[in-house]
Amino acid sequence: MARLDLRQKLSILADAAKYDASCASSGAGGRTSLGGKGIGSTEGMGICHAYTPDGRCISLLKVLLTNFCIYDCAYCINRASSNVPRARFTVEEVVDLTLAFYRRNYIEGLFLSSGVIRSGDHTMEELVRVARSLRQDHDFRGYIHLKLIPEADPRLVEEAGLYADRLSANVELPREEALTQLAPQKDARAIRATMGRVRLKTLEARPDRKARTRPPRFAPAGQSTQLIVGADGAPDAEILDRSAALYGGFGLRRVYYSAFSPIPDASAALPPSRPPLMREHRLYQADWLMRFYGFTAPEIAGVAPDGMLDLAVDPKLAWALANRALFPVDVNRADRETLLRVPGLGVRSVGRILSVRRHRTLRLEDLARLTRSLDKVRPFIVALDWTPGGLTDAADLKARLAPARAPEQLSLF
Structure with a gap:
């Protein structure tokens, strides 16, 4: 194989990394940038955007x-049997690239993953060497996200x-039996054990106010994982149940959802086409409801026909339409938990409502200033000068509130 220069390697290995969605850096502690806090150009191969x-x-x-990878996972474009261009960075090349991009304010951190080469131990050693060199040899104070090799x-x-x-x-896959079938070299028990180990070390690293010495810093932004949607036939209800179990069992910061994307020369065990991208979006919305709005996975999935989330309306609206007996709620009296279940009211809007109503009784015009989705809110609330009458129970309410144009989730790629 012809020797590749650094730019060619970056082109191949940045493109190969795009299928891993679990790279957002929410929860990271602030660090002082060596070159200042500003962000410069964000154009270039390998630069992705994440939101805090x-x-x-x-x-x-x-x-x-x-x-390069010794594993042959059927759903992975980089599997051993795949006919794709291959490349490999040295540890020093990754370190130099990261520092060069960081000093130019192109990036604020590094997300580093890898195919498995030689063995899980060898690959993990190389990943750790990159992070160790950045921190110890170069005093790198940017964000680092490392992908773990469970084995x-x-x-x-x-x-x-x-x-x-x-x-x-x-x-990877919501169903462990599907992981055994499609990725026989991966072990679901090893993945769980690794996540459990990270959870325990994270808890051990929490400072004790009474202790005189602080424990060593350990992954302060926690851990995340990714589930591929649509590769193993698991319905949305099953995926949400799995996510809830992962949040509860391992204290994850995020579960990321990635719609299955067909790959060349795919196994017959895989579906021939990708699921609707809006399905991925609805799962993210449902995940948000579980993490910030007090919903449980069974509540969300309980109103989903055949365990699949409605693609026409968001999960919160779907739940409200199926539970109309709980509405309308009085925005001047309802508690925070009840207000969070009103379609169109977000966490910030509810906070504003609770703050303003201490000083005055809310009218509909007040809500128009406190929320962006008054049309969606109106059928489900009562205010000083507003009652929805029969609107809450209108047979065509879903049609009225659904977008006039079918929603479309844009592809990242």
Whole structure:
């Protein structure tokens, strides 16, 4: 194979990394940028965008150490039997690229994953070497997200947490039996064990106010994972149940959902086409409801026919339409938990309502200033000068509130 220059490697390995969605950096502690806090150009191969909880958009260098892989996962474009261009960075090349991009303010951090080469231990050692060199040799203060190799020695996983802000081990498929069929070299038990180990180390690293010494820093931005949607036949209800179990069992910061994308020379065990991208979007919305709005997975999935979320309306509106007996609610009396279940009211809107109503009784015009979706809110609330009458129970309410044009989720690629 002809020797590749650095730009050619970056082109191949940045493109190969795009299928991993679990790279957002929400939850990371602030770091002082060596070159200032500003962000410069965000154009270039390997630079992706992630959003923090406060809405800030940050840029990460997102690459694979290599797309060579000894595993032959049927759903992966980089599987051993795939006929794709291959490349491999050295540890030093990744370090130099990260520092060069960071100093130019192109990025604020690094997301590094890899195909498995030689063994899980060897691959994890290389990933850790990159992070260790950045932190210890170059005093790198940017964000680092490392992908874990579950089959690697636990000591390597623990060392990774000393240098990385976030760690992630991808569950990949909602159904473990499907993982056994489509990725026989991966072990669901090993993935769970690795995630559990990260969870325990994260808890151990929490400072004790009474202790005189602080424990070593360990992955302060926690851990995340990814579920591929539409590759194994699992309905949305099953996917949400799995996500809820992952949040509860491993204290994950995020579960990311990635719509299955057909690949060349695919296995006959895989579906011939990708699921609607709007399905991925609805799962993210449902996930948001579980994390910030007090909904449970059974509540969301309980109103989904055949366990599939409605693609025409968002999950919160679908739940409200199926539970109209709980509405309308009085915005001047309802508690926070009840208001969060009103379609069109977000966390910030509810906070504003609770604050303003301490000083005055809310009218409909007040709500128009406090929320962006008054048309969606109106059928489900009562205000001083507004009652929806029969609108809440109108047979055509869904048709009135559904977008006039079918929603379309744009592809990242």
